[in-house]
Amino acid sequence: MSMIITRHVLFIQGGGGREDYTADAKLVASLQAGLGDAFVVHYPLLADEPEPDFGRQKQIGQQVSLIKDEIILVGHSLGASMLLKYLSESQPPQRVIGAFLLATPFWSGDEDWKQGLKLHDDFASKLPKHVPIFLYHAQDDEEVSFNNLALYAQHLPQATLHSIPKGGHQFDNDLWVVARDILSL
Structure with a gap:
C-alpha cells in the first residue's frame, strides 16, 4: 500500500480586507483545481494591522510556522510583494520550496504609506538560494x-x-500556468 503525501501551498491575498480576500478566493479555487487532491491550498484572511507593512511579514511568518511539512508560497499583488519582503528580510525555514508571485508591484516613491512595503535595495542578494522564484504578470x-x-x-x-x-x-x-509550474517542482 502506497502512502499519499499531501503537499501544502500557502496563498497570500492581494490588497487588504474582505473584498480583496473574496476576489482572490476565485484564484485559490482555480489553483486548487489545477493542483488536485495531493495538495492543500491554505488561504488565511490576513487583517490589516497598524504597521508600515500592515503586519504582513509577521502574519506570513505565523502562517508558515503552522505548516510543518514542505511549503510552497503563492501571493497575489500586495501579497506577492509581501512574500518577497518576508523571504528577503527574515530567515524562512528550509521547508519553503518555492515562491510563485502574481502581479507583483515593485514599490517605489517617497510617500510615507509606501515605505513599509518597499524592498531593500539589496533584497535580491538576501533571498534564500534554495527557493526558486516564479513571477507572473x-x-x-x-x-x-x-x-x-x-x-x-x-x-x-x-x-x-x-x-x-x-x-x-x-x-x-x-x-x-501556476499549477503547472508548482507540479513541476
Missing part, C-alpha cells in the same frame, strides 16, 4: 502595471518570468 493588468515584471527581471535574473498575454489583474481567475 498579465500584459493587460489594469491595477499593477505590466512594467513591474521588467523591474523584477532586472533584479532577479534567476527567476522564472511568465508574461501572460491577457487576463487582467485577476488572470481571468485561471491559474493553470
Whole structure:
C-alpha cells in the first residue's frame, strides 16, 4: 500500500480586507483545481494591522510556522510583494520550496504609506538560494502595471518570468500556468 503525501501551498491575498480576500478566493479555487487532491491550498484572511507593512511579514511568518511539512508560497499583488519582503528580510525555514508571485508591484516613491512595503535595495542578494522564484504578470493588468515584471527581471535574473498575454489583474481567475509550474517542482 502506497502512502499519499499531501503537499501544502500557502496563498497570500492581494490588497487588504474582505473584498480583496473574496476576489482572490476565485484564484485559490482555480489553483486548487489545477493542483488536485495531493495538495492543500491554505488561504488565511490576513487583517490589516497598524504597521508600515500592515503586519504582513509577521502574519506570513505565523502562517508558515503552522505548516510543518514542505511549503510552497503563492501571493497575489500586495501579497506577492509581501512574500518577497518576508523571504528577503527574515530567515524562512528550509521547508519553503518555492515562491510563485502574481502581479507583483515593485514599490517605489517617497510617500510615507509606501515605505513599509518597499524592498531593500539589496533584497535580491538576501533571498534564500534554495527557493526558486516564479513571477507572473498579465500584459493587460489594469491595477499593477505590466512594467513591474521588467523591474523584477532586472533584479532577479534567476527567476522564472511568465508574461501572460491577457487576463487582467485577476488572470481571468485561471491559474493553470501556476499549477503547472508548482507540479513541476
